[in-house]
Amino acid sequence: MRKKVTIVGSGAVGSTAAHWIASKELADVVLTDIVQGLPQGIALDLAESGPVEGFDLHITGANSYETTADSDVILFTAGVPRRKDPVTGKFPSRDELVKINQDVVSKVTEELVKYSPNSIIVVVTNPLDAMCHVVKHVSGFPRERVIGQAGALDTARYKTFIAMELGVSVEDVHGIVLGGHGDEMVPLPRHTSVAGIPIRELMAEDKLQAIIERTRKGGGELVNLMGRSAYYAPASASVSMVESILKDKKRVIACAVYLQGEYGYNDLFIGVPCVLGAKGMEKVIVMDLNAEEKAMLDNSAKAVRSVVDVLGYAKA
Ligand code: APR
Numbered sequence: 327m328r329k330k331v332t333i334v335g336s337g338a339v340g341s342t343a344a345h346w347i348a349s350k351e352l353a354d355v356v357l358t359d360i361v362q363g364l365p366q367g368i369a370l371d372l373a374e375s376g377p378v379e380g381f382d383l384h385i386t387g388a389n390s391y392e393t394t395a396d397s398d399v400i401l402f403t404a405g406v407p408r409r410k411d412p413v414t415g416k417f418p419s420r421d422e423l424v425k426i427n428q429d430v431v432s433k434v435t436e437e438l439v440k441y442s443p444n445s446i447i448v449v450v451t452n453p454l455d456a457m458c459h460v461v462k463h464v465s466g467f468p469r470e471r472v473i474g475q476a477g478a479l480d481t482a483r484y485k486t487f488i489a490m491e492l493g494v495s496v497e498d499v500h501g502i503v504l505g506g507h508g509d510e511m512v513p514l515p516r517h518t519s520v521a522g523i524p525i526r527e528l529m530a531e532d533k534l535q536a537i538i539e540r541t542r543k544g545g546g547e548l549v550n551l552m553g554r555s556a557y558y559a560p561a562s563a564s565v566s567m568v569e570s571i572l573k574d575k576k577r578v579i580a581c582a583v584y585l586q587g588e589y590g591y592n593d594l595f596i597g598v599p600c601v602l603g604a605k606g607m608e609k610v611i612v613m614d615l616n617a618e619e620k621a622m623l624d625n626s627a628k629a630v631r632s633v634v635d636v637l638g639y640a641k642a
Contacts, residue, residue, distance in 0.1 A: 329353035329572050332394040332442070334434055335404030336365040336387065338554070339450055342561035343401055344385065348372055350565070352572055354384040356394050359404070365389065391437040397445045399568050400438055402461065405430055405451035407555065424453060424636045428460050435464040446606040448567050449474045450560065454507040455630040456637060458582050458595040463639055469584035470606040476507035476597040477580020478563035483544040484513050487537045492528060494520055502580050503541065504597050505626030511597065512622045513538045567602055574604035578611065588612050589623065594634065596627055
């Protein structure tokens, strides 16, 4: 039986993710979007590259949700970016943007779960940790089937900067970034190595701290360069999660996961290492953090909680 992935939102991240999925021949793809014609066009354009690239998949686009029925995995990228209101000329506040995207994510989630009640939803829409809460709340899915893309991207950026600084292959850099998907994220140098060699044996502390800071501001760096948010690395990070689920690879990836006591947090999505397989988030790995690392994670959790509170859901 062929696997099926629905990508909600055919913008920059959604269409790039479709490209990675097709090039890896992971699954049939349904692209959706609110903009008429956009998902159909992207799907057709991508399908027409099949004969050249040699992938054989069904790639379709739609503005409604019937065609998404029985998806194995849903990659949720639909959302409204922070931009000026054309009428008032004002930018929405952070809290206003949370409410705008809460509304988008709620409505779309209702539709998705009607047609794919057994799917696994990978959330990408920002503010990420809060939008995971919305998807979980509206879908009623167990925590195993609502997973946020956070650490996969942050870790990829961290590894890229380390490889660039040391002049070594990214393939040999290992590390992990925990916490919320925001400036308070928690890269862990104690758990970072190059081919097993601890990073502090290879890099001076000031350089390492500069890389940690650059990782935390990694999204902003790209917005400054491109005038819009990034999409190649966000899409490939998301597809690495989708791939691990579809192929039951049991990869260990830092994801935003609904914690129920692990790390001392309850009822909060936050980035921690977990095992991703056919059942979705199959296991939370609880690391032995030292006091400094735990304090940073606490700080990140506090920042996530302040955004989640804007959603107005009663605490579980
Ligand atoms: N239903 C379906 N699609 C929608 C809806 C909706 N209700 N509302 C918006 N969209 C679509 C938009 O039409 C657009 O095509 O979501 C798409 C978002 O695409 P972009 O604006 O290009 O944003 P992108 O860069 O893809 O980022 C998507 O991922 O990394 C995060 O912060 C990022 O939240 C953002 C999300």
